[in-house]
Structures are given as C-alpha cells and as structure tokens.
Amino acid sequence: MRLISLTDVKEFMEKTDTNHDGLLRGIIERVSAAIETHLNRNLLKAARTVRRDAGRRYYYLSAYPIDESATLTVTCDGTAQTKDTNFFVRADDGLIEFQKSAIPTYTDPKEVVIVWTGGYAASGESDTECLAVPDMMKDAALRQSAYNFRRRKDIGISSVSMPDGSISKNPIDAFLLPEVKTLLVNYRRPAGEY
Numbered sequence: 001m002r003l004i005s006l007t008d009v010k011e012f013m014e015k016t017d018t019n020h021d022g023l024l025r026g027i028i029e030r031v032s033a034a035i036e037t038h039l040n041r042n043l044l045k046a047a048r049t050v051r052r053d054a055g056r057r058y059y060y061l062s063a064y065p066i067d068e069s070a071t072l073t074v075t076c077d078g079t080a081q082t083k084d085t086n087f088f089v090r091a092d093d094g095l096i097e098f099q100k101s102a103i104p105t106y107t108d109p110k111e112v113v114i115v116w117t118g119g120y121a122a123s124g125e126s127d128t129e130c131l132a133v134p135d136m137m138k139d140a141a142l143r144q145s146a147y148n149f150r151r152r153k154d155i156g157i158s159s160v161s162m163p164d165g166s167i168s169k170n171p172i173d174a175f176l177l178p179e180v181k182t183l184l185v186n187y188r189r190p191a192g193e194y
Helices: 006-012 021-039 135-150 178-187
Strands: 046-053 058-060 073-076 087-090 095-098 111-118 159-162 165-168
Touching (some): 006 021, 006 135, 021 178, 135 178
Antiparallel strands (some): 046 111, 058 095, 073 111, 159 165
C-alpha cells in the first residue's frame, strides 16, 4: 500500500536520475505504513466485519470512507437493523450512529455486527499505483518521504557544531515530522475509538 508514487516523490525532490529508485520505493512503503498507523485506521479499501458489544450509540469503524454502494449490514443479536430507521451512516467519518430510541441494550450475549466496505481505492495505474487519498495525505507522505531520503546518512544527528555557530536539524525523536502530523490531524481516527 502506497499513498504516493515514485514519480510523485522524484518530481517533489526535483530528482531525474534512477540511481535511488529502489531506496525511494522502500521509503515510500515505510512512510505510507507509518502514516496509516498514525491515523489509527485502515486506508486500503476492503470488505470488513467487526463485532462489538451492544449498548453504545456510536460505533467508529476502522476503515473509511464507507462505501455506501457496497454491502452495509448492521445486526444486533442476529436481528438486521434498518438504515435511516435504526441507524445512520456518516460515511466520511466512518461512523454508525444508532437512533436514541434504537440503541441496542446490553444484556448478555447481545452484540452488534457491522459488515462494510471502507477505505480508499487503488488508483489502478500499474507503475504508479497508489491509493486515491486526499491531497493533504499525499502532501504529508511527500514531505516525510523526501525528509527520510535526505536524512538517511545522518541518522541520530540532531545538531552540528561549527566555529561560527551550530545548526539544529529537525527533531528525530518521532518517525513523523511535526508538520506532517499537522497535515494529517483532520484524518486521524481518535485513539480508543472502535
């Protein structure tokens, strides 16, 4: 799974040679995985099933946007629930929200089962195939990939002292740059949500 293509990164870095293509591909894969982990959600579009205890009004799904043209079923203790009557779907937020009057009460062994398709589809281009994510996510992946490539030879160095002063480099205590995290803030699924 890649959020950006090799062509995107090379264009961003104004790099025309092919000397580091293999290295850049690996960096793109690792950065894409790190961003997915940071976002606390699955980005690749696929069919999924989740089972949760009943008794909640809100169920945040792990992969979104939800594809409402695909199969979406919600059952409570084996009984099918009706969309727009028992529950509502906020596809872009990955949220299933039960009507207040239809909240499935918790009495053992009640459970809610949600079957859905969610995430971003692959672009379909063979050599440059990547997920069709929002531009902000692509920008974040571009910035982080370029940074990782440029810093690959000075791992562990946070500052350099010279006779005329010192130069501080970006912090290396976290895998993602602060500016990358800022670009991703609106796409992050809250920790602890399910």
